[in-house]
Amino acid sequence: MTGAGAISDSGVPGAAPHAAPQSADGQKPFATRAGVRRLLHAAVAAPSVHNTQPWRFRRVDDATMELYADLDRLLSVTDPMGRGLGISCGAALFNLRLAIRMTGHAPQVLPLPDPGERPDLLATVRATPDGPPDQDERLLFGMIPHRRTNRFPFDGRPLARNVFLDLVTAAHTEGATLVPVKGRTARRVLDLVAVAEGTLTAEESYRAELARWVGSEARSDGVPEHAFGPRPRHGELPMRDFAVGDLPPGTREQADFEPYPQLAVLFTTDDGPLDWLRAGQALQRVLLTATAHGVAASMFSQPLDVRPPQHRGDHAGPFGYVQMLVRFGYGPPVPHVPRRPVFEVLDRRTREARRG
Numbered sequence: 548m549t550g551a552g553a554i555s556d557s558g559v560p561g562a563a564p565h566a567a568p569q570s571a572d573g574q575k576p577f578a579t580r581a582g583v584r585r586l587l588h589a590a591v592a593a594p595s596v597h598n599t600q601p602w603r604f605r606r607v608d609d610a611t612m613e614l615y616a617d618l619d620r621l622l623s624v625t626d627p628m629g630r631g632l633g634i635s636c637g638a639a640l641f642n643l644r645l646a647i648r649m650t651g652h653a654p655q656v657l658p659l660p661d662p663g664e665r666p667d668l669l670a671t672v673r674a675t676p677d678g679p680p681d682q683d684e685r686l687l688f689g690m691i692p693h694r695r696t697n698r699f700p701f702d703g704r705p706l707a708r709n710v711f712l713d714l715v716t717a718a719h720t721e722g723a724t725l726v727p728v729k730g731r732t733a734r735r736v737l738d739l740v741a742v743a744e745g746t747l748t749a750e751e752s753y754r755a756e757l758a759r760w761v762g763s764e765a766r767s768d769g770v771p772e773h774a775f776g777p778r779p780r781h782g783e784l785p786m787r788d789f790a791v792g793d794l795p796p797g798t799r800e801q802a803d804f805e806p807y808p809q810l811a812v813l814f815t816t817d818d819g820p821l822d823w824l825r826a827g828q829a830l831q832r833v834l835l836t837a838t839a840h841g842v843a844a845s846m847f848s849q850p851l852d853v854r855p856p857q858h859r860g861d862h863a864g865p866f867g868y869v870q871m872l873v874r875f876g877y878g879p880p881v882p883h884v885p886r887r888p889v890f891e892v893l894d895r896r897t898r899e900a901r902r903g
């Protein structure tokens with residue numbers, strides 16, 4: 548897992564490259580406070596399950612950053628093994644890798660460097676001098692602030708074949724497999740999601756956990772009400788209902804969603820902490836690539852929430868283990884969902900102090 552790699556189509560339309568955290572004098576990326584802030588600002592823009600932002604960072608030296616799981620933010624009811632947490636942190640890791648490339652360095656990632664002693668240390672990222680970022684890397688980096696989870700109806704326009712190919716290639720570049728699902732298979736997959744959503748919402752413990760992370764417009768984490776999206780009028784799409792038990796029935800807006808949602812499933816060959824990190828990096832590359840094409844996305848992870856904690860023994864299909872179901876399309880612009888400021892996720896304690 549080194550370097551950001553290139554997407555297959557460098558000619559994709561998109562916004563102008565975003566201000567890159569470039570150090571003109573060849574300074575190492577984490578040499579200054581401003582450098583650390585800029586790079587971590589990109590990392591924390593990643594998507595995370597219920598916007599829990601379950602990550603912490605520790606600056607080791609001018610060129611090295613450690614990424615930790617913040618276990619206080621683990622969803623213990625629906626994610627006891629830390630799969631969703633690992634995917635979320637993997638997405639942040641991908642952003643950090645891209646941000647390091649913008650400084651003319653290559654990120655050398657050592658995933659899970661000390662699983663016995665420090666299982667919460669998910670990756671050590673070391674920046675080594677390299678050439679300037681290429682056009683694709685700049686493009687993807689520039690998409691970081693524009694990517695959103697879009698839970699609103701899409702207009703039903705199909706994605707062009709080359710766009711889907713780019714998404715599939717993006718996942719492949721990160722060692723995962725993205726498989727579009729269509730027709731009757733798509734309907735069956737959505738039925739499974741609907742069953743999972745029903746099972747979850749019937750459970751008091753699920754509703755209580757969800758309630759801790761949703762609804763507030765004042766917080767810098769969790770899913771605010773403005774991001775819930777409308778309820779599908781005919782239940783045609785089993786969107787995760789973030790308002791469960793919160794608002795009286797009928798008070799939330801309803802809308803017609805696209806009748807033939809364009810779905811894709813993200814797989815990894817195995818299903819442990821390394822694979823979750825890989826899935827997160829692949830997911831984020833896919834989502835940024837979609838954003839560069841002007842394509843919106845939302846996610847369904849309810850069926851994964853109802854798997855028993857010991858799910859690692861599950862039977863894997865031909866593509867491996869399902870890590871995420873993504874819906875793509877063209878939707879209305881949606882507002883940004885807040886993030887905690889960088890100083891809250893940066894661990895200033897030394898390693899010795901952590902152990903002591």
Ligand SMILES: Cc1cc2nc3c(=O)[nH]c(=O)nc-3n(C[C@H](O)[C@H](O)[C@H](O)COP(=O)(O)O)c2cc1C
Pocket residue numbers: 592593594595596597598630631632634635638694695696697698769770786787845846847848849883884
């Ligand atoms: C592992 C993971 C699972 C997620 N599951 C769902 C889901 O089931 N339903 C949903 O609407 N969004 C899901 N999301 C999207 C998050 O809720 C979203 O990333 C977060 O609220 C931050 O918003 P943003 O993506 O717009 O920045 C998931 C994201 C991740 C990384």
